[in-house]
Structures are given as C-alpha cells and as structure tokens.
Amino acid sequence: xxxxxxxxxxxxxxxxxxxxAVMNAIRNEVxxxxxxxxxxxxxxxxFKSCITKPGSSLSSGEQTCLSRCLDRYMEGFNIVRRTYxxxxxxxxxxEQANVM
Numbered sequence: 001x002x003x004x005x006x007x008x009x010x011x012x013x014x015x016x017x018x019x020x021a022v023m024n025a026i027r028n029e030v031x032x033x034x035x036x037x038x039x040x041x042x043x044x045x046x047f048k049s050c051i052t053k054p055g056s057s058l059s060s061g062e063q064t065c066l067s068r069c070l071d072r073y074m075e076g077f078n079i080v081r082r083t084y085x086x087x088x089x090x091x092x093x094x095e096q097a098n099v100m
Contacts, residue, residue, distance in 0.1 A: 050066045
C-alpha cells in the first residue's frame with residue numbers, strides 16, 4: 001500500500017490500475033454494506049408485520065406472511081434499482097453528448 005502512495009514507484013499506467021483496483025474494492029464494500037442494510041431493514045419490517053406473538057416456532061400463517069413480505073420488499077427494491085440504474089445511464093449518455 002505504501003507503493004500506492006508513492007507516485008515515483010511506478011508509471012502512470014500502473015498507478016491508474018492500482019487506483020482502479022482500490023476504487024473497485026471500495027465499490028464492492030459499499031455494495032455489500034448496502035445489501036446487508038437492505039436485508040436487515042426487510043427483516044425488521046417483515047418481522048414487525050408478520051410476527052404478532054413470538055414463540056419457539058413460526059405458524060404456517062407467519063411463514064407465509066414472512067415469505068410474501070420479503071418477496072414484495074425485494075420486488076420493490078428491484079424496481080427502484082432498475083429505475084435508478086436507467087436514470088444513471090441516461091444521465092451519463094446526456095453528459096457524454098454534451099461533452100462532444
């Protein structure tokens with residue numbers, strides 16, 4: 001890592017590759033954190049909605065409720081994700097068109 005901070009230790013192409021590797025590692029960590037947060041939030045919301053009387057096991061109604069709740073939560077998340085990604089793509093294309 002000390003080589004990454006020392007610009008004299010390698011050429012510009014090597015530095016660009018190292019920078020990209022660090023950026024990819026950061027993106028992966030952010031994605032993992034977001035996925036964990038999504039699951040925690042979904043679990044909390046669905047638990048509150050579906051488990052009215054906590055016990056040693058889940059009733060079939062509670063299991064069905066949890067399954068449907070998590071499916072709906074993930075479906076909603078995926079709709080938002082696709083819409084957001086489409087918006088980012090559109091903005092990037094518009095930005096590239098403005099540069100040219």
